[in-house]
Amino acid sequence: MTSTDMRTEAEDSGPSGYAAARLRLLQEGARSGPPRRSALAELTDDWLTGLFDAGAEKLRGVSLVAVGGYGRGELSPRSDLDLLLLHDGGADSGAIASLADRIWYPVWDLGLDLDHSVRTPAEARKTAGEDLKVQLGLLDARHIAGDLGLTAGLRTAVLADWRNQAPKRLPELQELCAERAERQGELQYLLEPDLKEARGGLRDATALRAVAASWLADAPREGLADARKSLLDVRDALHLATGRATDRLALQEQDQVAAELGLLDADTLLRQVYEAARVVSYASDVTWREVGRVLRSRAVRPRLRAMLGGGKPAPERSPLAEGVVEQDGEVVLARAARPDRDPVLPLRAAAAAAQAGLPLSLHAVRRMAAAARPLPTPWPAEARQQLITLLGSGPSTIEVWEALEAEGLITRLLPDWERVRCRPQRNAVHIWTVDRHLIETAVRAAEFTRRVHRPDLLLVAALLHDIGKGWPGDHSVAGEIIARDVAARIGFDRTDVATLATLVRHHLLLVETATRRDLEDPATVRSVAEAVGSQGTLELLHALTEADALATGPAAWSSWRASLVADLVKRVSAALAGDDPEEPEAAAPTAEQERLAIEAFRTGGPVLALRAQTEPPAETSTEEPAEDRDPEPLGVELVIAVPDQKGVLPAVAGVLAMHRLTVRTAELRSLELPDGVPGSVLLLDWRVAAEYGSLPQAARLRADLVRALDGSLDIAGRLAERDAAYPRRRGIVAPAARVSVASAASRLATVIEVRAHDAPGLLHRIGRALESAQVRVRSAHVSTLGANAVDAFYVTGPDGSPLPGEQAASLARALEDTLRE
Structure with a gap:
């Protein structure tokens, strides 16, 4: 059935016809995205026009207006309808109320959510002046039925009010966006994001449209329309998958939403959402900076003109580095800068911006992205040093790095970055995507550079320690290979390359050993000493371990873990100095x-x-x-x-x-x-x-x-x-428990390692199983990260000796079977 046929059916059959036509439209597999949203809006327009015409009869000076998302013609399957019944005040109030009832009640009867109001143009403008959200909705006002001139007059007046009041209303809008971001978090990092309310979501995209309508500033348009379309497509699929008017992309629905969109899996879906959110977030940052710059210049310009006799003052430019200057609170390129002849310029500008705590100008980043030459291999010493300066600049590194990444400069400098960019981490411990976690780790490592002799190696190791998560298998093993390649390309010598590879390969060694092994056992200390190899590497690994944990999330580090790691480092340091650990008495x-x-x-x-x-x-x-x-x-x-x-x-x-x-x-x-x-x-x-x-x-x-x-x-x-x-998420199944024997972990006992979903009484169940197996437990080392427990048990036979290999393997299998029941 064509769209024309659907509209005809909806008009001829009333609410039931509209409902049937709407259902057929939503079930059409061949039509999705903007075409379906537009068709749904048109179908709804025709139905509401029929309701309006039947109820208006001889009324004049009345119109039906769509506002908000419906006004933009963006109806998702379960979107509510935002409607304004506009009248000029000349008609009888009873007739207006009767017309409203003739429209609202059929909408409610179909179970559709409705946001409605009845106002004159003056009342609508007054309400908009008092309520910013109402004003934002009216900016997208669109005529549906009735007096077209009345609607057009309101639109013109509302836009004029918005532009006249922009210096006052835009700071209010920015504050509203900031408060919402504080409540909802950043869309680009959340495992269960709100597609509308979180920072970088559909609300922010709408706010950018409002800023553009003010004529005061405009958002970077490159990729913004595609990002907005992507988020709307995901919301459409979410509505169809759940049958509910929801904007929260819950874990249990992500696979179904991915399938609805024809994507490989939930991770692919999240990555697509994160990429769109980053575009919106970055555009918001740039736009609000521009709004602030314009408002500041408007406030200062009259005084300067009076001082200079009416002349236009030239902007002040302060040099920061070769080819890089500060102007009006941003880092821009000097007039003589030549990105096409200076391949180090992007890193130099980024390092200067991070050191100064200033944002990189959008124009400067785009100019460098368009003209900068690739760095030679290996990099010149200055490029390597500028990268280290950028990484060591603390929290200001993040904004600068994001600016480079938004224009593709990071993947040009470090091609391996593409595999971790926007990659989700599906556990409750990690609060960032893989790429943001790497930058956060570098920021944390910058706090520890005074503790180590080679801060450059610490910062680069922090940047690369999880780079292998973009590849299958053990990310530490894959990361070691990538780290060797990247370190050599950056220009480190052979010894430093080997050190960086060791740090990446063993970045989890200290915390896992400290929390899962008996530190009194000489085998524990010897194994770590052999893996680390030197005091200098141990020093770096200790700092990297803490930076990594602090950048992971609040559940990953504690004073208890810190004390265990410090104790292990002290023992390993003594072993590396020649004090061989003795068998404990x-x-x-x-x-x-x-x-x-x-x-x-x-x-x-x-x-x-x-x-x-x-x-x-x-x-x-x-x-x-x-x-x-x-x-x-x-x-x-x-x-x-x-x-x-x-x-x-x-x-x-x-x-x-x-x-x-x-x-x-x-x-x-x-x-x-x-x-x-x-x-x-x-x-x-x-x-x-x-x-x-x-x-x-x-x-x-x-x-x-x-x-x-x-x-x-x-x-x-x-x-x-x-x-x-205990409350459980619908549709979430915990992975099965795994039990293994760490055969070389100790000469004094057999080490049984249990990995299982943490739950009340887990240790009780394990203890019962070990008692049933008639083994003695010398010690237990319990480590919990989020919902995952990793427990190590040092067990012996009744005579106090380690278990023979087959008995240990049999015990592991029996314990695994018990925990899987």
């Missing part, structure tokens, strides 16, 4: 441990002691030495002594989970009682932290532990009830 029990053990034996039940731990924070900047700052909490040490018996580990883990205590490490050992007292006591030394709120009282913990050990407390049932009460 069993430490003699402390006086407190002996007291707890004797008390446990005497009472025949568990005895507990809780003690808070603090430690000075790790050095993170040169502004304030660590010794001058307050100690930070590292958690709580929980020591438990229990007469040796079966089921202690799962019982303790279950009780702690019931009391919402997060376990970080756990050490277990059997302690012989002093002075010939028969029997032994199991001593458990745990590091725990409260999920939220304060710690429970030791007496309550002990009472529940007694019940857990005698079987009167159903831990599994209680934890299952709590787990069932």
